[in-house]
Amino acid sequence: MEGQGSLYGSNAPPLAERMRPQSLKELLGMDEMWKPGSMLDSALKARSLPSLVFWGPPGSGKTTLARILSKAVDLPFLAFSAVTSGVKEIRSAIETAQRMGQIVLFVDEIHRFNKSQQDAFLHAVEEGRIILMGATTENPSFELNAALLSRVRVLTLSPLSPDEIHTLIQRALSSPHGLNGSVTIEPRAADAIAGLCAGDARVALNLLEMCAQVTSSISVETVQTVARQPIPQYDKAGESHFNMISALHKAVRNSEPQASLYWLARMLTAGEDPLYIARRLMRTAVEDVGLADPHALQLAVAVQQAVHFMGMPECCLALAELAVYLSIAPKSNAIYTAYGRARQAALETSGEPVPLHIRNAPTALMKELHYGEGYRYAHDEALGVTSMNCMPDSLSEEVFYRPSLKGFESEIARLMETIERNRSLLEKE
Numbered sequence: 001m002e003g004q005g006s007l008y009g010s011n012a013p014p015l016a017e018r019m020r021p022q023s024l025k026e027l028l029g030m031d032e033m034w035k036p037g038s039m040l041d042s043a044l045k046a047r048s049l050p051s052l053v054f055w056g057p058p059g060s061g062k063t064t065l066a067r068i069l070s071k072a073v074d075l076p077f078l079a080f081s082a083v084t085s086g087v088k089e090i091r092s093a094i095e096t097a098q099r100m101g102q103i104v105l106f107v108d109e110i111h112r113f114n115k116s117q118q119d120a121f122l123h124a125v126e127e128g129r130i131i132l133m134g135a136t137t138e139n140p141s142f143e144l145n146a147a148l149l150s151r152v153r154v155l156t157l158s159p160l161s162p163d164e165i166h167t168l169i170q171r172a173l174s175s176p177h178g179l180n181g182s183v184t185i186e187p188r189a190a191d192a193i194a195g196l197c198a199g200d201a202r203v204a205l206n207l208l209e210m211c212a213q214v215t216s217s218i219s220v221e222t223v224q225t226v227a228r229q230p231i232p233q234y235d236k237a238g239e240s241h242f243n244m245i246s247a248l249h250k251a252v253r254n255s256e257p258q259a260s261l262y263w264l265a266r267m268l269t270a271g272e273d274p275l276y277i278a279r280r281l282m283r284t285a286v287e288d289v290g291l292a293d294p295h296a297l298q299l300a301v302a303v304q305q306a307v308h309f310m311g312m313p314e315c316c317l318a319l320a321e322l323a324v325y326l327s328i329a330p331k332s333n334a335i336y337t338a339y340g341r342a343r344q345a346a347l348e349t350s351g352e353p354v355p356l357h358i359r360n361a362p363t364a365l366m367k368e369l370h371y372g373e374g375y376r377y378a379h380d381e382a383l384g385v386t387s388m389n390c391m392p393d394s395l396s397e398e399v400f401y402r403p404s405l406k407g408f409e410s411e412i413a414r415l416m417e418t419i420e421r422n423r424s425l426l427e428k429e
Contacts, residue, residue, distance in 0.1 A: 015209035016202045018177045019168070021064050024072070028164040028201070030061065030157070039153065040069075047073050051125050051132040053110065053140050053149075056157025059200030062135035063108060065157070070104035075131065077104050082112035090120045097129040110134030111143035118148045125151050159199020166190055168201055169208055185211075185218040192223040241272070245280055248323070252281070253288045257327035264323050274315050278304040281322050292332035292407030299325055330407030338401035345395060352392035383422040 012018075021027050024034060033040050043049050049069060054062040063079075070077040078096060080089050085107075097103045107113070124130045125148075132152060136143060140154050160168065169190050172178035189211075197204035210226045211218045244267050251259035267277060282300040289296040299322055306318040361372035376386040389396050403409040403416065 014206065015172060015178060015212075016205040019172050019175065019205055021061070021068065024068055027061060027065065027068070028167060029160045030065070033155065040155075044069075044072055049073055049104075049131050051130075051152040053132075053134040053136060053144065053152045053154045054157055055136055055138075055140055055154055057137060057159050057198075057200065059197070059202040059204075060157040060159055061201065062157060063106070065155075066104070066106045066133040066135065069133070070106075073104075075102060075104045076100055077106065079106040079108065081108040082117075083109050087117055087120050090117065094124045094129060097124065102128065103130055104133055105130045106133045106135070108135045109137075111136040111138040111140070115145050118145050122147055122151065160201055160204075161199065162191075162194040165194040165197060165199070165201070165204050168204055169193060172205055172208055179208075179212055183212045183216050183218060186220060188220040189218045189223050192220050192227075196223070196227050244272075245277070248277070249280065249284055249288075252284050252323060252326045253331065255327055255331065257324045260323040260327045261320060264319060268312075268316055268319070274307045274312060274319060275304070277319055278307045278322075281319070281326060284326055287336045288331050288333060289326055289329045290332045290335040290409070291412055292330040292334075292404065292409045294408055296326060296329050330409075332404040332406050332409050334402060334404050334409060341398075342400040345398060345400070349392060349394060352394060355389070355392065357388065358390055381426070383426065385419055385423050385426070387423055387426040 032038070035041065039050075052066075052069075054065060056062055066079075067077060078093055080093070093103070093105050097105070110118075121130070121132055125132050134144075134152070140149060144152075169185065173183055173185065174181055185208075193204050193207050193211075197207060207223065207227060208218075211222050214226060215222055244263055248260060248263040248267065251263055264277065268274065278300070282297070282304060285296040285300040303318045303322040307315040310318070356370050357372065357374035359366070359371040361367045366372070374388070376388050378384055378386055391398065403413040405413060
C-alpha cells in the first residue's frame, strides 16, 4: 500500500502513541472536567495543580491527562510504574524535586504500591515538593491508604463512548501523525471497532492499525478477521468483578431472566470462579426469594453441588438454570428484613434474661429457683399451641417476621393467622 513504509517502518511508534493528544482540546470524554468553575479549570487558571489520582479503565486517557496537565503548568514531568518500582525510585524522585524546585511525579498503577511505599510520598506531597499524579484502574477507596487519599483529589475517568471512538478513528484516518488519508473504513467496520474495544482508546487504535496493515479499505470482515474475538473486559480481583456480580444480583431481584443470563455469561466467559457465582446466587435465593418459594434455596444448594462436581464448562448450564429459576420465582425479602429487625432488637436488649418458664431445669437447684416453672408442652394441647409467651417481657409485642402475600408466603401468612387465632382462644379461657 502506498505510503505504508513511512507509517509502519520498524522504528515507527504505534498508532496509539502517534495519536496521543497533546492538548486539552484534543482530549475526548473529559469535557466535564474543564467546564468553567470546575476544580481543574480553576487550578489551571491559577497555574497551581493539586496532587491527583486518575481512576478509570485502561485506555481512558489517564497517562495522557497527566502529561497535558504537567505541560499546562510548565513543570518537569517524571514518570514510573509501581509495577517495576519501589521506595528507592520514590526517594530518587523526591531528591530530583529538591534539586529542581517542584516536579510532577506520575505513578502508573499506583494501587500496586503497598502501605509503606505509599507512605513514602506523604511528606513530599504535603510540603509541595512534588505534585503527585497517580493512575489506577482500581477503586482508590480500597487500594490507597487513608493518609495518602486525604492528600490527593480523585478524578474519575470513564470509557470512551461509541461516538467518541468514532471520532478517534476519524482523527487517526486523516491525521498526518496517523494514517494520513491512506486508508478508508466502512461505517459498519468503524461500528465493529467501537463495539470491540469496550471504550478503550488504545485498543481501538491498535485494532485500526492492524486492519490498516492488512488492507487500505477496511470492511467489517477485515475487523472480524483481525480481531478474531473480543477479550472480555473483566478483572476478577477488581472493580468490574463487584460491578458485574451486583448487576447479576439486581437483575435476578428485578425478575429479569434475560439480563440475568447475560451477566452470568459475561462473568463465566471472563473466567470468574463458578463456585463464587453459585454462592452469590444462593445468597440471592434467601435474601430476595426467601419463603415466597422455599424450593429456591434447595435448588441453589443442588446447583452448588453440581458446580463442585462437574466443574467448567459443564456447570454453566446448572448456573443458568438457577439464575433463570430465581429470576422468575416470586420474590420476598420478608425473612431478610425480619432477621435485621431481630438482630437489632437482640443487640439493644442483650441484657434481657430468658424467661424462667422456658429455661431448662436439669438439676434440683434450678427447680428450686423456679426454672421451667409454668412451662406448657405444646404437643399436649388440643390446638397444638399454648398461650405461653416465649419472648422477654419487654419484647412480648414485637413482630419481626411479616410474611408477604407473594408465592408460598401467602400460605405462611394464613398459617400464622390460624396459630394466632388459636392462641387468642386459649388466652380467653
